[in-house]
Amino acid sequence: MGAGKTTIGRLISQSLGKDFYDLDKVIEDNAGADIPWIFEREGEDGFRKRETQALASIAQSDTGDSVLATGGGIVMREENREILRDNALVVYLYASIAQQLYRTSKSTHRPLLQTGDPKATLKKLFEVRDPLYRDVATLIIETDARHPRSVANKVLDAIKRHLKEETTVS
Numbered sequence: 001m002g003a004g005k006t007t008i009g010r011l012i013s014q015s016l017g018k019d020f021y022d023l024d025k026v027i028e029d030n031a032g033a034d035i036p037w038i039f040e041r042e043g044e045d046g047f048r049k050r051e052t053q054a055l056a057s058i059a060q061s062d063t064g065d066s067v068l069a070t071g072g073g074i075v076m077r078e079e080n081r082e083i084l085r086d087n088a089l090v091v092y093l094y095a096s097i098a099q100q101l102y103r104t105s106k107s108t109h110r111p112l113l114q115t116g117d118p119k120a121t122l123k124k125l126f127e128v129r130d131p132l133y134r135d136v137a138t139l140i141i142e143t144d145a146r147h148p149r150s151v152a153n154k155v156l157d158a159i160k161r162h163l164k165e166e167t168t169v170s
């Protein structure tokens, strides 16, 4: 959370002239309700079911020519990781816990951080999720101390380099 997936994903889609999906927004549109409401009524489990449905449906219907920003918890289910591995070039946007805390502090839209100690929550989530992000990632990009536009350019450069290397090898 707060790594910049939504912000950077949108910038990248604009630069590439591709469609942009934000999975959290897709889930909200499908549910006709916002994320805090879904967590309150259906719990995290209900949200995760909706998240997997939305991801699977985009993977099935999309032509492969779009940019998708997921939610931070997408890697928690093996089936989601499999869909990402099979269908996408996955970019892990790395942010330190201090940066995540700073970037998420102004919003109350993330139910998992509405705790007495969001820093401790972010730390726990990071310990569980960082290895899973690394497991599915094609590219890992550091985002601390960088303006969103500069992060987006770094991602675009890394993707170009990666695709060029793939072409050269095969």
Ligand SMILES: Nc1ncnc2c1ncn2[C@@H]1O[C@H](COP(=O)(O)OP(=O)(O)OP(=O)(O)O)[C@@H](O)[C@H]1O
Residues within 6 Å of the ligand: 001, 002, 003, 004, 005, 006, 007, 008, 024, 069, 070, 071, 072, 073, 103, 104, 110, 143, 146, 147, 148, 151
């Ligand atoms: N590189 C950056 N430098 C400074 N601020 C940033 C950077 N990237 C994003 N932000 C800011 O941090 C906040 C959170 O970013 P964003 O919503 O894009 O994160 P996210 O990874 O999509 O989070 P979530 O997992 O909750 O969906 C926003 O206010 C955004 O403007």
Ligand SMILES: O=C(O)C1=C[C@@H](O)[C@@H](O)[C@H](O)C1
Residues within 6 Å of the ligand: 001, 024, 035, 070, 071, 072, 073, 074, 109, 110, 111, 112
């Ligand atoms: O990291 C998470 O588990 C979440 C991140 C958000 O993007 C939302 O998907 C939701 O608040 C859960």
Ligand SMILES: [Mg+2]
Residues within 6 Å of the ligand: 005, 006, 007, 022, 024, 069, 070, 071
């Ligand atoms: Mg987001």
